[in-house]
């Protein structure tokens with residue numbers, strides 16, 4: 001029985017992933033890898049759109065891959081690889097770029113936000129074509145579903161449009177993928193600023209729970225998380241964003257329902273609740289961190305594993321690329 005295909009990826013944009021990446025993405029990827037034939041990449045080519053120190057980018061790429069594995073993505077079950085190891089991504093991107101309208105790419109809100117923030121001179125063309133490369137990632141693997149956060153939905157819609165456009169113009173080369181948007185309840189906010197999404201590139205580190213932080217540091221951050229003056233452990237996103245965020249984290253990591261956690265802490269203060277959550281976070285992250293650090297202790301072995309997975313990815317990607325090259329009329333090298 002062939003399983004439907006799934007594709008997702010993350011940029012190696014920090015030394016450690018944060019708990020939002022873990023709850024919002026990795027835990028779901030881990031569960032989905034059973035029912036789907038999954039491809040998970042560390043999208044290092046995408047990361048080049050930001051300024052990077054070369055040695056650091058290499059380190060972050062390994063660290064991101066190690067955290068995927070430590071969180072339960074199994075390289076024997078899923079294809080976990082580094083985007084730049086598979087040449088077809090950059091190659092298909094070029095063909096898709098010739099099918100993408102200038103205005104169409106200019107309407108991408110991520111591009112509009114970033115280019116506005118950086119200004120015209122600091123905005124590189126890679127930021128503009130970022131979604132086209134993402135479309136190439138997805139379409140090379142005849143992907144059925146793409147689990148992403150809602151900020152990436154527009155990019156997956158563009159991917160669908162490009163797939164349909166290509167198929168209509170040249171004959172069917174691509175499966176048209178469906179985005180699967182992560183649940184709102186899986187969205188984690190900054191512990192110090194609980195109305196802002198927790199993010200790897202947050203300006204301050206105080207509200208970010210890093211997967212690879214020392215457990216004592218994570219515990220301290222939980223204890224210092226912003227709450228409110230009401231004193232009751234109750235989910236109310238609007239009026240109690242801090243406490244609600246902590247409840248969501250608690251529920252996601254334990255698999256419990258929020259009302260049962262509210263009941264457990266009824267009539268007890270925030271101190272008790274935070275202590276309980278700190279234990280949960282440390283208990284969950286401890287083994288993940290240890291496994292990631294073990295993998296990073298043997299970079300040669302990790303690199304071999306990534307190479308073997310890239311070879312699996314290559315096979316699928318090359319078949320799609322060859323079909324595309326044929327269909328658009330590029331002369332075959334005999």
Ligand code: ATP
Nearest residue numbers: 010013020021024025149186187188198199200201
């Ligand atoms: P950056 O700051 O570099 O943009 P990020 O931490 O915001 O990084 P991404 O690399 O954009 O994360 O996203 C990787 C995956 O993690 C995506 O699937 C995204 O939806 C998910 N994710 C990121 N942050 C959160 C969060 N705070 N809550 C839930 N999911 C998140």
Ligand code: LTN
Nearest residue numbers: 007008009010011043134137148
């Ligand atoms: N742009 C995505 C990362 C990404 C991706 C992909 C996600 C690159 N290629 C293909 C899903 C499928 C992000 O910033 N989270």
